[in-house]
Amino acid sequence: MALQLSHAVSDGIRRTVSRTGGILLLGFLAIQFGLQTSANSAVLGLIPPEAAEQFSQNAGITLPIPGSVSVALFVVLMVLSTTYFVVLSRTFARPQSEMSRFPATLRRRLGRTTVFALVGGLIVTVSIMLGTVLLILPGVFLAASFLFFIFGVAVEDRGIISSLKRSWGLARGSRIKLGILVVVTALFGGIIGAITPLLTLAGLPVVADVVTVVLTTMFFVPYYAIIASAYLQLRNEEDALNQSTQNPVDSSQTPKL
Template identity: 70%
Template sequence: MALQLSHAVSDGIRRTLTRTGGILFLGFLVIQLGIQTAVNSAVLGYLPPEAAAQFSSNAGLTLPISGRVGLVLFGVLTVLSSAYFVILSRTFAQPLSEASTFPATSTQRLGRATATAFVGGVIVSVTVLIGFVLLFFPGLFFAASFLFFIFAVAVEDRGLISSLKRSWGLARGSRLKLSVLVVVSGLFGGGIGAVSPLLDLAGVPVVADIATIVLTTVFFLPYYAIIASAYLQLRDGHDTLDGSTPNPVDASQTQKL
């Protein structure tokens, strides 16, 4: 089945503008605020006292904690972020008629799915990064190929290798259109990233952190809903094609007339 990108966009936006979309928006916002605060606090905590005193006014969101505590907090929130994306994927991938409520399976086997999503996310990120460093286009190819990894983990309850293979298979034949989503996300990410330095130069680092996180959430939540819609299109089309070819019948086991 050919991916209908315009339908994925409109359907993804509808999935975002629901009660669950609002809750997921707040969850994403809180996690990102926590991660940014943990990173800033860890960096500030590991600096020498003199350097920390000079840097503190430009550090943005921070907490009065040590560098070690900040690092632990970052690790905890990173794992929590993986769990969040499992729940997000399961929520956005349910039928649109049920999009206003969280699915009953939203927390099913959450620990296993979170661990798989975390490890797989690291593998995919490193693979895509290496691809971009080499010649750019390999990175774009890998990013499009593994775009559905989290949905294979969360929705289909697959393991690490199986999810990577599943995403690769679903993307086959639609990588060019999926690459458009990857490029658009990169452009928006770059634009959002430019906001922080400008506000830092204006002397409002806390506002810079908050503005960047809010803009990131506003863009990337619908982005994941659009990917969910694309996943549903390709999954249903792929499974229909697989199911349309019946298993061969063993004629030797068929009763003769």
């Protein structure tokens, strides 16, 4: 299967600027602000008091709540974030003509799918980290191979192992192009990793958090829309290939010219 990356990029951007894409953008922005705030508050609330006073100067956005409550809030938001990506996958992995509204199947087995996505996501993350530690290329290879895992779970209602195999199969023959998307993500992470400390050192920790959250949101929602478009492209191509294999043309029934 051959992926047309330029088409996936343009189609993904069109999906992002749709009505549902705008709602998903705002939803992700809210979740990211919640995660950043709860993480800052957890660190500030759990470290020793003598260190907390010094850390508070560079803590960024925080809430006046105990550290244990902040940790609980962070965990809840992490689960909510996983649910969000299930919703995002089901919304973006549809024909362009249906992007003006959310799918009717949005809440189908949402709890079960969220658990599968969370556990499978951890497996994928650990695999990519191990591959990256050994050598960078194995990490990129694994990341490209499992880009479609979330769509196997959320869109096709598959289990964890089946979704991993599904993603691996769809990526076959297109891993170099998908690897480009992975590298772009790494470059974006490097940019964020450079901007945030500079703003913090300049005495602007709150600004650093806001910039990080906004840029992350503006990058990742279109990014996943592009992946959804690539998934649809490769899935439809595979379906067409399977259909032609199952229903070969009978030359004896073809009229002679």
